[in-house]
Each structure stands twice: as structure tokens, then as C-alpha cells.
Amino acid sequence: MSVYGVQGEDRSDYTKEESKQIRARSRRLLGSLLRPHIGRVVVTMILVVIAVAANIAGPMIIAFGIDHGLPAIMQQADWLPLWGATIVYVLAAIVGGVLMFVYTVSVARISQTVLFDLRRRLFDHAQRLSLEFHESYTSGRIIARQTSDLESIRDLLDQGLNELVRGILFMGFTAVAMLILDPLSGLIVFVALIPAVLLTRWFQVRSTKLFRETRTTSARMIVHFVETMTGIRAVKAFRKEPANQREFDQRVDDYRDANFRTINIFGIYEPGIMSIGAITLATLILVGGLRVVDGTLEIGALLGIALYARNFFQPIQGIGMFFNGYQAASAALEKISGVLEEEPTVREPTQPKSLPASRGQIDFDEVEFSYGADKTVLPDFDLHIPSGQTIALVGTTGAGKSTLAKLISRFYDPTEGAVKLDGVDLRELANDDLRRAVVMVTQEAYLFAGTVADNIALGRPGASAEEIEMAARAVGAHEFIEALPDGYDTDVAKRGGRVSLGQRQLLSFARAFLADPRVLILDEATASLDIPSERLVQEGLTTLLADRTAIIIAHRLSTVAIADRVLVMEHGRIIEDGSPDELIALGGKFASLHRAWRESLV
Known part of the structure; x- marks a missing residue:
């Protein structure tokens, strides 16, 4: 039997050992789903690294063109550095765009293949489970496993992981590029990362609790709806419509309140990240402008730094949003793995005896x-x-x-x-x-x-x-x-x-x-x-x-x-x-x- 069992799936009072076993079970399931595609996953990761690196190269190429190409024209009438920078910039943009397209398609194919395998596995296993399981496990919950839970995993695989991988690579390559252009500007950005990381950590902790509450209230609402519609004859026969409506309204209210609390933390997090980014950009331009005036920084390098800084904090918002999808998908994977770990109480024998012509005794x-x-x-x-x-x-x-x-x-x-x-x-x-x-x-x-x-x-x-x-x-x-x-x-x-x-x-x-x-x-x-x-x-x-x-x-x-x-x-x-x-x-x-x-x- 699984750690959950058929009755304890929605509990929130697990011991540390139970929680550890549940997470390990989910990781085993995810590993079994991804293992057949590990080669494609590795190739996809290589593609996204090259694609992001090509996109990040743009501002550095622009800085080179301004700081070296323009002086070469004005002083030596040499157009080669500027034309070279232009051609490299265009090629980098093309390579980055093409590889990002291939990466996006590849990720979508992997996620759809994984989801197809998981849907089939869940349906096949649910059919093989004994009658005892289905008499204990409500129809609304098993429907939720095949619908909303799988959709949560799909959202994470199609969008969440994409945002996370691209965001981390973008920020990492951008930081390296800024350090190459100007170490002092890179240091300013790293200092600005401290409040951004602290705010993101606060958002992660709060969102973990609130998203779980949202999913729980949503699941209760769906289960009540499904069971009411499934038993609509009994509902009408016993005139249960008013009582059902009151209960459903309460569950909708709980779901709405949970969503409002979730929206509130987004109202703090997103403007907070934008403010940190705006203050950092203003600081870089101010400090960089003063250094351009005294000749310690080239104007092209300042432009490149400004271009990098303008977009540096945007992926943090995407990474913060990733926690939403991750928490939903993680909980969904735990529930699905719980069903898949249930063992039939009535099992087919490993070496069955044949019964070619039964008499019926x-x-x-x-x-x-x-x-x-x-x-x-x-x-x-x-x-x-x-x-x-x-x-x-x-x-x-x-x-x-x-x-x-x-x-x-x-x-x-x-x-x-x-x-x-x-x-x-x-x-x-x-x-x-x-x-x-x-x-x-x-x-x-x-x-x-x-x-x-x-x-x-x-x-x-x-x-x-x-x-x-x-x-x-x-x-x-x-x-x-x-x-x-x-x-x-x-x-x-x-x-x-x-x-x-x-x-x-x-x-x-x-x-x-x-x-x-x-x-x-x-x-x-x-x-x-x-x-x-x-x-x-x-x-x-x-x-x-x-x-x-x-x-x-x-x-x-x-x-x-x-x-x-x-x-x-x-x-x-x-x-x-x-x-x-x-x-x-x-x-x-x-x-x-x-x-x-x-x-x-x-």
C-alpha cells in the first residue's frame, strides 16, 4: 500500500518521515517518466545554453561596435570592425532565435510524451486496482487525478521549467557579461541581488502555504460538484438542491478567499522586484555616466550595461512564478504517485493454473x-x-x-x-x-x-x-x-x-x-x-x-x-x-x- 492510502491523501499532518517518503516516491515516479528521454533532455539543455548565450551576446557586440567600430571609422576610415560587429550581431540573433525555437519545440515534445505516458499509466493502474480501492476512493478524486492534477504537471513541464531554465541561464550569462564589460557595474548588480533574493525567498515561503490552500479548496469544490452531478437523481429525489447549493457556495467562498490571499502576495512581490530593478538601473546609469565623464568607462560599455541591467531582474519574476507551478505540480505528482503506489488487494497469480473448460462447481x-x-x-x-x-x-x-x-x-x-x-x-x-x-x-x-x-x-x-x-x-x-x-x-x-x-x-x-x-x-x-x-x-x-x-x-x-x-x-x-x-x-x-x-x- 502507498504512504497515503485511499483515505489519507488530503491530510496535512504528515510526520517528517511520512513527508520524506512521499517526496521520495514522487521523485521515483518523475525519474521513471524522464529516464527514457534522458538523451533528448541532455541535447535540449545544450541547445538552450547556446541559445541564451547567443542572445546575451547582443549588448556586448553593440558595446564593441560603439567603442571600437566607430573610432576606427573616424580615425582610420576602417569600416571592418563595425561591419564585423553588425554581422556577428545578426548571426547571433538568428542562431539564438532558431535554437530557442528548437528548444521550445523539443521541451513541448518531451512534456507531451511524459504526460501521455503518465495518463496511460494512471488509467491502466486505476483499472487494475481492486474493487476495494474504488469503493473507498471517491469518483471526484480519481477524476481530479486524471484532469486537474495532470494539467498542473503539464503547466510546469510546458511553461514553468522553461521559465526557470531560461531565467537562470539568462541571469547567469548576463552577470558574466556585465563583469566582463565593467567589474564595478557587475558588483552593483550583485549587491542589488541581495534584496531581490530575500524578497523572492519571502514570496516562496508564503506562496507555498497559500498555493497549497488554494489547491485544497479547489479540489474540495470540484469533488463536491462532480459527486452532486453524478448523483443528480438522488439530489432531485430528496430535494437536496438548497443544501447542496449552500455547501457549494461555502466551498466557492473558501476558494475565492484563498485566491485573494494569493493575489495579495503577488501585489507585493512583482512591484517589489520591478522597484529593485528600476533603482539598480538608475544607480548604474548615474555611476556609469560619471565615469564616462571622467574617462574611466567607455560610452558603449555603459550602453551595454544599461541594456543588460534593464532586463536582468525580469527573469526573477518568472522564477518566482515558477514556485506557483512547482507547488501545484509537486502536490499533483504526490497524489498521482499515491494512486500508482496502491497495490491491488486481488492480484493475478504469477503462475496461474489454466481452466480450459470449466464445469461450474x-x-x-x-x-x-x-x-x-x-x-x-x-x-x-x-x-x-x-x-x-x-x-x-x-x-x-x-x-x-x-x-x-x-x-x-x-x-x-x-x-x-x-x-x-x-x-x-x-x-x-x-x-x-x-x-x-x-x-x-x-x-x-x-x-x-x-x-x-x-x-x-x-x-x-x-x-x-x-x-x-x-x-x-x-x-x-x-x-x-x-x-x-x-x-x-x-x-x-x-x-x-x-x-x-x-x-x-x-x-x-x-x-x-x-x-x-x-x-x-x-x-x-x-x-x-x-x-x-x-x-x-x-x-x-x-x-x-x-x-x-x-x-x-x-x-x-x-x-x-x-x-x-x-x-x-x-x-x-x-x-x-x-x-x-x-x-x-x-x-x-x-x-x-x-x-x-x-x-x-x-
Whole structure:
């Protein structure tokens, strides 16, 4: 597991050791991203050094032209020094411009390649993480990792690092050039750097805290927005709009206040740097002018120094702005590295056993399962389900029925004991073999963007149109599909918005039928159907469940009637086991549930 864990990502009370581990983890991730491009990075750095040096040479060339070229013309009628300075100046400008263009393009290519790799890595890893992670990690946070956090890293790679590298090189070469032209002027600039560095340090410390606060309030605002829009049906059903609006307004206010505090320090920093630069330039011109008068400084050197001094402090502002991008990208990289360091709790075996043709026999051998240290759902559970048998699981909410289904599907692994398919521990099976052998249909019946045919074909990619239609006919979905505007080519729109809840469930049945698993699990799969649709599906279920092992979890006992065997669960244990007729005759828990269901139909 990562240092963060899925719950502690936004904490601010890390110990020094935890913070050190987090930074080391981020550096490892960044190193792994840049390592394949190290050669291009080195070449790019060489290019920018040459480009900046060529641009910095301009004022020195101008100073040479004035101090040596003009006297040569006036005294000796020799135009060569001036023409030479002019040609060198033009060539330096061309070389600097071309190399800076190549550098900028190269940096952009490196950053886009790194971001492409990181996006793919994050998406791939998030898909491989176990269901436990996704049930703990909110959707808004995982969306933020793929959007705003990656954008922060992109801004740093595309702009921030560019500003930093160019700024440092520009200031370094400028300082050297000024020392060459006039050591005293260089000393004045170095003295002026002291307050500039102190102001920049103050800005860095303050901005680190304020930018983190801005990012935190922004993330909270985005998460609230995403979760509200994702659960908009529940929001409207329970009339939560006013409460949600008040909470969102508060989070927007927090974000606005954090931004105002950030703007305030910029209002101090940027004018401060500009003032230092202006005072330094005035001092250089005053001191340099007096020295020109007494003949200790050439006029061309003074002009070159003034040109250098005018632009010397500008990169400091860019370097100060770099801290903004750096802090945002650093925090984003920490969060992304935290997700990438999460390990699946359900792992594919390194040397899986093959299962070419499953029979569908399921065994629970002394299984114990807990969602947490103090939440044991299945204590010492044993169960044998022969191949081809249809099992119905009934019981009150929280009895452990869905947990049983998740263990068979290997969404989770048991804490103790083993769940076996045809005598093979599920932890020893390859995921591909397990997914072909076991399919679960849930109440959610999620449909992806695309056509009706595309969604049915998820059960078996590459299935023909005839096979898709046959699956739809088998579960009673063909008639309503044909009535859609474009039949099987109808786009279901976002999350199946063009079809009803019951129709989505029928499509999920068709998908499962096409997959043709040996073990089929129906977890409240008929709960969304109305009575006529349920009766139609009952006929389809007879076809769907034939010649395969089936586990049906249902509160509607009409679905249970087609089961060969009913298991009544209570607190993670089986309290009754038998055929529906046997349990009704027994007069126990199932009989009372069945009686209550019959009375509800009257």
C-alpha cells in the first residue's frame, strides 16, 4: 500500500518521515517518466545554453561596435570592425532565435510524451486496482487525478521549467557579461541581488502555504460538484438542491478567499522586484555616466550595461512564478504517485493454473471474510454448489449475500480459507479464465456510450450481428430494441439515457447470455423490472440459466421460484438449505418471507 492510502491523501499532518517518503516516491515516479528521454533532455539543455548565450551576446557586440567600430571609422576610415560587429550581431540573433525555437519545440515534445505516458499509466493502474480501492476512493478524486492534477504537471513541464531554465541561464550569462564589460557595474548588480533574493525567498515561503490552500479548496469544490452531478437523481429525489447549493457556495467562498490571499502576495512581490530593478538601473546609469565623464568607462560599455541591467531582474519574476507551478505540480505528482503506489488487494497469480473448460462447481472451504478489522461478514463459511445447479440466496439486508457473490466473482479474496472453482482456488486462476467462467449481472446494469449492439457485444467482443440478436431474443429484449429509432444501431446516449431502467437490465441479460459463462451470478438483477417485464424476463432466465451454475440474489421471491435450491442467510451463516417447496413446507424463515411476499401481491 502507498504512504497515503485511499483515505489519507488530503491530510496535512504528515510526520517528517511520512513527508520524506512521499517526496521520495514522487521523485521515483518523475525519474521513471524522464529516464527514457534522458538523451533528448541532455541535447535540449545544450541547445538552450547556446541559445541564451547567443542572445546575451547582443549588448556586448553593440558595446564593441560603439567603442571600437566607430573610432576606427573616424580615425582610420576602417569600416571592418563595425561591419564585423553588425554581422556577428545578426548571426547571433538568428542562431539564438532558431535554437530557442528548437528548444521550445523539443521541451513541448518531451512534456507531451511524459504526460501521455503518465495518463496511460494512471488509467491502466486505476483499472487494475481492486474493487476495494474504488469503493473507498471517491469518483471526484480519481477524476481530479486524471484532469486537474495532470494539467498542473503539464503547466510546469510546458511553461514553468522553461521559465526557470531560461531565467537562470539568462541571469547567469548576463552577470558574466556585465563583469566582463565593467567589474564595478557587475558588483552593483550583485549587491542589488541581495534584496531581490530575500524578497523572492519571502514570496516562496508564503506562496507555498497559500498555493497549497488554494489547491485544497479547489479540489474540495470540484469533488463536491462532480459527486452532486453524478448523483443528480438522488439530489432531485430528496430535494437536496438548497443544501447542496449552500455547501457549494461555502466551498466557492473558501476558494475565492484563498485566491485573494494569493493575489495579495503577488501585489507585493512583482512591484517589489520591478522597484529593485528600476533603482539598480538608475544607480548604474548615474555611476556609469560619471565615469564616462571622467574617462574611466567607455560610452558603449555603459550602453551595454544599461541594456543588460534593464532586463536582468525580469527573469526573477518568472522564477518566482515558477514556485506557483512547482507547488501545484509537486502536490499533483504526490497524489498521482499515491494512486500508482496502491497495490491491488486481488492480484493475478504469477503462475496461474489454466481452466480450459470449466464445469461450474463452486466450493467455499472454511471461508472467513472481513471488510475491516472489526467487520466480519462471513465467519467460518462452508458451501458446496454442484455444477449446473441454480442457487437462490435470500435473507435480510446485510446477511452476506452480495459478499458471497463478490467472492465468487473474485472482486475480493477471502480473509481466511479458499473459494474454489472446479477444485481450483480462484487465487490461482488467470483473470481471463475467471472472467470467461464467471459473470455477474448487477442491479446497476451499466451501459457504456455506444450503440445497443455495442453494449450487448461487451459479453463477447467480435460477436456477429446474428449472435447479438439471438442473445437479445433469448432474454426477451429483441422486441423493444426493434422499436428503438435505429434498432440495434441506436445510440444509448450517456449511461443508457435513451432506454428505461428495465430495458437496461434486459440488455445486461443479453450481454451475459452472449458471454455464455459456466457460472452466472444475478445480484438483485430483476429489482429494476416492472411486473410485465419481470414475467418476460422469467422466460428468458430459463434459457439464460440452462446448463450452467447460477447464483440468484433476489428479494422478489418470484425469481427464486426457478431455483433448484434456496439458501437462507443470516449474519453470514446459512440457516436454511433446501428446495423452495421443501423450505415452504418446513415453515421456517423462508416460509415467512414467502408468505409476506404473497400477501404483498394481494
